[in-house]
Amino acid sequence: MPATSRPTSRDVAQEAGVSQSTVSLVLGGKWAGRVSPATARGVREAAERLGYRPNQAARNLRLGTTRTVMLMVPTLTAPFFGPVYTGAARVAAGHGFGVVVHVWPDDAGPADSPFAAPHEAIDGILASSMAVDALAGFRGTPAVMLDSDPAGPAPTVEFGVADGMRDLVAHLAGLGHRRFGHVAAAVDQWTFRVRAEALAAAVAALPGGVLARSECAIEATSAREAAARLLARPDPPTALVCDDDLLAAGAYKAARALGLDVPGDLSVTGFDDVLLATALEPELTTVRLPAEELGARGMTALLELLGGGRPRRCVLPGRLVVRGSTGPPRIVL
Template sequence: MSTVSIKDIARVAKVSHSTVSRALHNSPLVSRETAERIRRIAEEMGYRPSAVARSLVTRKTKTIGVVVTTIADPFIAEVVSGIEEVANDHGYSVFLANSNADPDREIKVVHSFHERRVDGILVTASRVGALYMNHLSEMKVPIVLINNQHPGEFVHSVMIDNVTASRTATEHLIQLGHRHIAYIGDQFGYQSDTERFAGYRQALERSGLTFQPELVVHGDGKPEGGMRAMERLLALAPPPTAVFCYNDMTALGALRVARMRGLRVPEDISLVGFDDLFIASYTEPPLTTIRQPKRQMGRQAMALLLQLLNGENSQQTIWVQGELIIRASTAPPRKEEAYAHPRS
């Protein structure tokens, strides 16, 4: 009673509900005058069509599901922001669900999306388990992954070119004169970590620098892990003159430890991050890092999904390039150190 339906309008306008439906869709099948009259009445009665009833018959909900590890991650939040923007512009609403990287919750989320009959799914999670993937594919709905590498056949994705980006980052350090460059990775086994590490090694090789295993340590993608890793690096003799970090969060921890140990950045040690989070410009010193076009990636992922929803068969994966943003956390090494560890 509180909500007015198409039949209520029909009663008032003294026509059938079919005519109302057609009038509201600007169908050419209904005469101009009646159409206008009906539209006016609908307006006056404050009619809002029921998306749920419409979805039932059209078998399209105009909704998409977005699953993220946690929306509290600033990287993810930016991506989602981009997704939501283009989704909204095309009349799609987005369901947001945090998985907290908990397998049980992930499955619950996917089932929920399935029951809600979302038209498509976007996933931004650090890693997608095979089991999870199966559940996803069960519902026969287009899926786009963001920064997720998975061998699955039917999935599409937009991904950053990790190895090129980290090679660029490392080369930047090499060009500054560093020869003793460390890498603080993410937890072992993550695809993106492996790729960034590969870029780091490529840069070393191309410059003829020998790879030193002790200069590679692992964090956890968060400041705490960066701190622990940095402490291990600084305990080395000699310690590195530059550190390339898996991401900005890791760099944040590394930076803090450097300062606690009384080291000046970049005079005593250079630091490079990855992601270019908002904070990267406000650290002391501002952080040199690789920029991921986060919002843009969200937009592209949604655009790709829209193509799939329209039945256009599009490319399987979209690659985006990172951009080296040089700020103040990198500088040439101190002279004596540069000469102490020459090219080998």
């Protein structure tokens, strides 16, 4: 064995004075009744001495499985994916699976080149908030989509985004609001389309309901400008419904710039309930999406799929969390 390359099971065998088969049996833990305890100990000590670690590529080839699942996300910047990962990894670990994360920006093309993705030595894919066609290049690999269009090719686990939005509007309507502004993420993701549609439908169903819309990037400065445009209208909204919590932070700033008090002069809502929601002042009324459970359920579904089953579509309800950023509209006489 040259000093430069890692020791193999054959090196361990030589060191321990046994055959490679025996090393594999011992280290694989399946030696009961086949190898004497003394020999087994000798093998383990030899492995230890040489610092042996099995070659994963060889294992994977031999076993035909990697017991590794890929979590595909469009970005690492959104804090939302932390809990999703946590839930998925917890379930996976319980079944002896590992999880690697791969970032697949929305603007990347489909994985059409057969050699484009060297990290693909995986058994399955958990794709969160991804465009449907991102999976195009992975045909043949079992996949479950999270928080994505259920009309796509793979089984999905979703949030009850539409219900959450309805609850939000009902809450605001109950406070007396009728004129709404939508600070909308200009991102082509299923979840945002659903949010927009549910919001429009809920407001339309409200007697006297009016909705204006303004788009922005997922970033506070851009959201601030979008909110400012809405507030500059001749008939400004009394409530700003923002597509996520970070956009709501931008709305806060637009309000303050105009000298408007939140929630006295303007109600603001977020969506997702990430850490930021309670860091803001006032704390943000938002819809809590059970992100960790999304990851956990998604992984459960994927493991079922890998086991040959057919997971059913699953919807996790969002829950309205009323905090300090919403209140009755000021009556202008």
